[in-house]
Amino acid sequence: MNRYLINLSYIGTRFRGIQRKIDKSVGHFQDPHTVQGVIEEALLKLRSVNVPTLKLSSRTDTGVHALHNTVHVDLERPNGKPYDAEKITKTLNRAFERDAQSLRILSTVHVPNTFHARLCAKSRTYLYRLAVLKKEYARNHPLQHPQSRFIPIEEHDRCYFLGHPRFDIETFAHIARTFEGVHDFRTFMVVAKGNPRQQEAMHSLRRIDQVTVNRGQTMTTAFTREKTEQYYDFWDVRIRGRSFLYRQVRRMVGAWVAAAEGRISDRDVYHMLTVPSQNSWCPNVFWSTIQPISLFPAAPSNPPAIPMASFLEQLRNRKTELQRTETTVTYMDGSRKIFRNNLEIDAPPRLGFIVDDSPDQVPACILSQFLYLGSQDCVRAQVLEKYGITHVLSVGIEMPPLEEDAAVGKVLEKKFVPCLDLPETNLRDVLEETNEFIDSCRKQGGRVLVHCNAGVSRSTSVVLGYLILRCDQSFLQAFGLVKSKRPCVHPNAGFIKQLKQLESQSFVLKL
Numbered sequence: 385m386n387r388y389l390i391n392l393s394y395i396g397t398r399f400r401g402i403q404r405k406i407d408k409s410v411g412h413f414q415d416p417h418t419v420q421g422v423i424e425e426a427l428l429k430l431r432s433v434n435v436p437t438l439k440l441s442s443r444t445d446t447g448v449h450a451l452h453n454t455v456h457v458d459l460e461r462p463n464g465k466p467y468d469a470e471k472i473t474k475t476l477n478r479a480f481e482r483d484a485q486s487l488r489i490l491s492t493v494h495v496p497n498t499f500h501a502r503l504c505a506k507s508r509t510y511l512y513r514l515a516v517l518k519k520e521y522a523r524n525h526p527l528q529h530p531q532s533r534f535i536p537i538e539e540h541d542r543c544y545f546l547g548h549p550r551f552d553i554e555t556f557a558h559i560a561r562t563f564e565g566v567h568d569f570r571t572f573m574v575v576a577k578g579n580p581r582q583q584e585a586m587h588s589l590r591r592i593d594q595v596t597v598n599r600g601q602t603m604t605t606a607f608t609r610e611k612t613e614q615y616y617d618f619w620d621v622r623i624r625g626r627s628f629l630y631r632q633v634r635r636m637v638g639a640w641v642a643a644a645e646g647r648i649s650d651r652d653v654y655h656m657l658t659v660p661s662q663n664s665w666c667p668n669v670f671w672s673t674i675q676p677i678s679l680f681p682a683a684p685s686n687p688p689a690i691p692m693a694s695f696l697e698q699l700r701n702r703k704t705e706l707q708r709t710e711t712t713v714t715y716m717d718g719s720r721k722i723f724r725n726n727l728e729i730d731a732p733p734r735l736g737f738i739v740d741d742s743p744d745q746v747p748a749c750i751l752s753q754f755l756y757l758g759s760q761d762c763v764r765a766q767v768l769e770k771y772g773i774t775h776v777l778s779v780g781i782e783m784p785p786l787e788e789d790a791a792v793g794k795v796l797e798k799k800f801v802p803c804l805d806l807p808e809t810n811l812r813d814v815l816e817e818t819n820e821f822i823d824s825c826r827k828q829g830g831r832v833l834v835h836c837n838a839g840v841s842r843s844t845s846v847v848l849g850y851l852i853l854r855c856d857q858s859f860l861q862a863f864g865l866v867k868s869k870r871p872c873v874h875p876n877a878g879f880i881k882q883l884k885q886l887e888s889q890s891f892v893l894k895l
Contacts, residue, residue, distance in 0.1 A: 395486035556644035570660035748870035759839035774830035807878020
């Protein structure tokens with residue numbers, strides 16, 4: 385058995401995505417409407433001993449194009465010798481040309497059997513092309529209406545056309561850059577059927593390495609290029625990362641466009657990014673037509689005819705299409721079980737976050753004229769100025785944007801410390817950074833505000849750790865003090881255990 389890496393590109397307009405749609409009740413079957421199905425059918429012409437099954441490096445949705453994607457396949461030749469890589473490329477391209485498929489093999493490489501197209505991929509890059517109607521045609525112009533404005537036919541399904549008169553590319557680029565780094569993108573994820581891993585705590589954590597917004601150019605022919613450049617400015621948006629969630633990038637770009645058009649505010653985007661929940665999604669964001677290099681998703685051409693069937697057969701067929709249901713039971717001790725198909729399984733752990741819907745703009749003064757504890761709502765210019773805050777310590781989420789730092793009356797010293805609200809998070813490493821920042825504030829005679837998202841678990845644990853390690857308080861003393869100042873505090877069980885261990889270790893050091 386030999387393994388081959390296949391580099392390919394395709395126009396996704398006529399495909400329902402790259403991944404073959406598998407009907408588990410039927411088993412393996414050919415699918416001429418997906419990229420994987422078309423390639424696997426063409427690979428049968430090589431007459432290998434085994435049935436070729438592609439392994440994908442990444443998946444694309446309906447209507448999404450690929451300039452360069454990769455897959456690998458294992459093939460066993462009847463004589464045991466490896467296939468010539470060039471022959472595989474020519475055989476596949478010949479089959480695609482005969483069937484008029486918008487699919488092209490760039491090259492084929494014979495690779496070791498330890499290679500895996502998905503696991504060995506270092507990064508993935510999405511390219512979005514935006515065509516923004518120029519201001520002079522977007523404001524009070526007869527061609528402003530979407531059904532009457534000029535759109536070059538060559539760019540159909542290749543570009544996303546925007547005609548909003550208030551669209552600001554600078555706002556778009558600024559918002560997009562805030563998504564770089566590690567975030568919990570649960571708000572921007574679409575829940576797909578049949579994937580229980582989506583409910584796991586760490587599943588929605590992803591890292592975006594880079595987001596760039598650069599001026600692009602039209603891909604029209606010489607006949608319409610001058611008119612196209614007269615009406616539109618083109619921009620290329622590239623998003624690079626190791627992996628992405630289902631429809632994550634499409635929803636992110638939709639949020640950036642909504643912010644650039646003024647339909648949502650910067651704070652709305654910040655809320656969706658820092659409060660990871662499906663309930664945090666802003667309804668003013670339209671994302672259904674946002675796709676890489678394409679305008680609208682396309683349905684497969686020539687759908688198969690549905691044969692007539694008896695009423696009983698129709699009921700049986702409909703039964704296979706019904707959505708499976710499950711029941712989650714929470715017991716008195718806090719444990720959770722899922723009952724599915726007469727089976728009882730343990731429920732996956734849930735990510736610890738609190739949806740903070742009510743404003744909480746009054747920080748609690750823990751140590752007089754020095755240490756304050758609150759939620760992200762306290763990070764507002766008027767609140768900081770009222771309480772004389774000079775230092776802001778952001779735990780787990782970055783400091784929300786202020787209108788102007790000058791509104792506070794002085795330059796704020798800010799520090800962001802990454803921290804996930806999970807029991808297994810190492811709190812000692814977090815406290816080393818936070819205590820150093822709080823100590824520096826005390827030496828300068830300033831006032832520090834410690835905040836996270838809701839001011840309940842992460843920032844509370846940081847304040848408790850400071851009281852234990854710097855103020856020689858026991859855990860019960862420190863927790864009682866903080867609880868009396870801010871009754872809603874509730875660190876997770878893992879943080880409480882680590883704080884009690886810090887107390888005992890601190891006591892041993894004193895002896």
